[in-house]
Amino acid sequence: MYDLTIIGGGPAGTSAAITAARGGAAVLLLERGRFPRHKVCGEFVSAESLSLLGGLLGSRHGDLLRAAVQIPRARVFVDGRTLETSVDPPAASIARLDLDAALWELAAESGVEARQSTTVQRITGRGPFRVATSEGDFESRALINASGRWSNLSPPPGGESVPRGKWLGLKAHFGEPSPPASVDLYFFEGGYCGVQPVELRSRASLPGRVNACAMVRADVASTLSEVFAQHPALYQRSRHWQPLSEPVSTAPLIFRHPQPERENILLTGDAAGFVDPFVGDGISLALRSGALAAESLAPFVRGGTLLGQSATEYRRNYKRQLGPIFRASSKIRRMLLLPRSVRVPMLFLLESVPAVTRYLVRRTR
Ligand SMILES: Cc1cc2nc3c(=O)[nH]c(=O)nc-3n(C[C@H](O)[C@H](O)[C@H](O)COP(=O)(O)OP(=O)(O)OC[C@H]3O[C@@H](n4cnc5c(N)ncnc54)[C@H](O)[C@@H]3O)c2cc1C
Numbered sequence: 485m486y487d488l489t490i491i492g493g494g495p496a497g498t499s500a501a502i503t504a505a506r507g508g509a510a511v512l513l514l515e516r517g518r519f520p521r522h523k524v525c526g527e528f529v530s531a532e533s534l535s536l537l538g539g540l541l542g543s544r545h546g547d548l549l550r551a552a553v554q555i556p557r558a559r560v561f562v563d564g565r566t567l568e569t570s571v572d573p574p575a576a577s578i579a580r581l582d583l584d585a586a587l588w589e590l591a592a593e594s595g596v597e598a599r600q601s602t603t604v605q606r607i608t609g610r611g612p613f614r615v616a617t618s619e620g621d622f623e624s625r626a627l628i629n630a631s632g633r634w635s636n637l638s639p640p641p642g643g644e645s646v647p648r649g650k651w652l653g654l655k656a657h658f659g660e661p662s663p664p665a666s667v668d669l670y671f672f673e674g675g676y677c678g679v680q681p682v683e684l685r686s687r688a689s690l691p692g693r694v695n696a697c698a699m700v701r702a703d704v705a706s707t708l709s710e711v712f713a714q715h716p717a718l719y720q721r722s723r724h725w726q727p728l729s730e731p732v733s734t735a736p737l738i739f740r741h742p743q744p745e746r747e748n749i750l751l752t753g754d755a756a757g758f759v760d761p762f763v764g765d766g767i768s769l770a771l772r773s774g775a776l777a778a779e780s781l782a783p784f785v786r787g788g789t790l791l792g793q794s795a796t797e798y799r800r801n802y803k804r805q806l807g808p809i810f811r812a813s814s815k816i817r818r819m820l821l822l823p824r825s826v827r828v829p830m831l832f833l834l835e836s837v838p839a840v841t842r843y844l845v846r847r848t849r
Pocket residue numbers: 491492493494495496497514515516517523524525526527528529530602603604605630631632633635636637652653654697698699734737752753754755761762764765766767768770
């Protein structure tokens with residue numbers, strides 16, 4: 485009987501696992517895939533979670549953060565206009581290939597029983613819990629579902645599911661000599677593509693790598709070259725890129741109201757709620773909600789409270805600390821999805837008064 489089982493070895497699951505294990509809990513972490521691997525992600529890690537990430541990485545993997553490319557600027561290319569704003573404090577660009585593998589390794593080193601290639605098939609109980617997996621059954625007093633945006637453990641689609649239509653995520657790394665130190669977002673009808681410089685830990689001395697990551701409606705594009713053709717400036721920029729990784733894709737992209745707890749199971753990261761990727765806060769939310777869930781469960785693990793009390797505490801803190809990010813990002817998404825006739829004058833205003841753009845960016849922080 486473990487104190488805590490965590491399903492999913494992404495940033496949400498490993499943040500929870502490391503935090504709980506450092507607090508003395510007996511933790512089982514189950515991941516269906518293997519690390520290292522590329523994941524669909526813009527790899528923009530917002531400043532809000534960098535000190536938490538630094539604390540998790542410690543001295544063992546601290547270089548990942550210290551050597552990360554800094555992103556002090558954002559440029560938005562939309563409807564023939566360019567909106568530019570500072571990202572202050574700067575964000576970090578960290579390849580998921582390196583980030584997820586480092587956090588996974590740290591979880592194991594913190595005393596977590598970390599099992600890869602283990603798919604959870606079914607959960608029973610409301611505390612204690614039993615999970616049936618491809619590698620056998622396990623029992624624990626508490627359970628965190630960190631299985632991401634869309635897994636066999638997600639509830640069926642329903643409720644809020646916007647934007648309409650089937651949306652895909654696509655990503656790959658490309659060679660570009662001396663890319664600018666900015667996150668560049670190219671918007672077009674039916675999607676957007678983000679481009680930013682990134683380095684791989686193993687190839688840090690080789691400059692000139694960018695990550696291109698798109699969210700696109702399936703009827704508009706299904707490959708990155710089709711995405712690049714949607715935006716004239718992006719098309720020009722990408723013409724001489726050399727592929728440096730295999731493309732990866734994910735679907736569907738569904739936005740729901742965040743739900744951090746269900747039947748005494750704590751949900752963290754994308755499993756609790758998927759925030760619009762262009763806000764660049766998904767990794768940060770995953771790290772923060774993972775740590776928060778582990779901290780909320782600590783009194784229960786020590787025997788001081790009931791599981792239901794810890795779950796209620798987590799739900800309350802999640803809504804207070806992380807809820808505003810979802811509200812602000814869904815307002816901006818609605819603005820970008822407005823008809824062009826309304827959107828263009830609004831963008832003109834943003835371009836003429838940069839303080840308004842800065843205000844909007846701050847609202848998503
Ligand atoms: C197009 C796109 C661009 C994005 N860009 C950014 C960005 O620039 N910055 C940012 O901060 N965020 C970005 N995000 C969001 C970010 O990728 C996610 O928010 C983040 O990965 C969430 O982490 P997580 O740990 O919750 O989920 P994940 O990273 O998805 O991890 C979940 C893990 O659970 C495992 N799993 C699933 N089911 C099971 C099961 N049954 N049993 C065992 N294991 C299971 C999976 O294999 C996976 O490893 C982007 C997302 C998309 C789609």
